[in-house]
Amino acid sequence: MEENKEKLIIDFGKVEYSPAIIDYDFINNRPRGGSSRIDFFSHGAVSSSLEGLEFDTKIYLKKDNIFFEKGVFLLDFQEVQRNHHIFLDMVNNLKLERIYLENSIHFNIASIAAKLENVDVILMNFGCI
Numbered sequence: 001m002e003e004n005k006e007k008l009i010i011d012f013g014k015v016e017y018s019p020a021i022i023d024y025d026f027i028n029n030r031p032r033g034g035s036s037r038i039d040f041f042s043h044g045a046v047s048s049s050l051e052g053l054e055f056d057t058k059i060y061l062k063k064d065n066i067f068f069e070k071g072v073f074l075l076d077f078q079e080v081q082r083n084h085h086i087f088l089d090m091v092n093n094l095k096l097e098r099i100y101l102e103n104s105i106h107f108n109i110a111s112i113a114a115k116l117e118n119v120d121v122i123l124m125n126f127g128c129i
Contacts (some may be wrong), residue, residue, distance in 0.1 A: 007122075007124070009126075014065075014067060015067055016069050016070065017068065017100040018069075019071075019099055019100065020068045020070075020071075020100045020102075021087070021091075022038070023035060023102050023107065024074035024076060027076065027078075029047075031046055032077075033077070033104050033105070033107075034102040038067050038068075038126075042065050042066045042067070045064075046066060046074075049061060057075065057076070058075045059073070060073050060074075061074055075090075077102075080109050081109065087112060087113070088115060088116065091113075091119060097119065097120060099113075099119060099121055099122070100124050101121055102123075103123035103124060103125050
């Protein structure tokens, strides 16, 4: 991971940060962390889009009015802590030079992102976290 001291504050409104990687609770099929804030301000667009779907370890979601104009990758950060390769393999396979990663207060995957080589990781805080 390339050291980037910049931390973005995602409060409300549309942003063009891409690719954005956000926490989502896949076990209980509900938003958690940043995805909760996105879901709240988008009037349930995230949770309603995923309702009734079964997914494995990650999902890409692109919808109007979910803050991120180019969509978001949703990963279960709790599962990523147990199996780092869910996250590391995804980023490495996409051959990305920069990612925007939720700075989760519950699950520190920034330390996992530190294992990425030649990838600029910019952390995002949601609201005043």
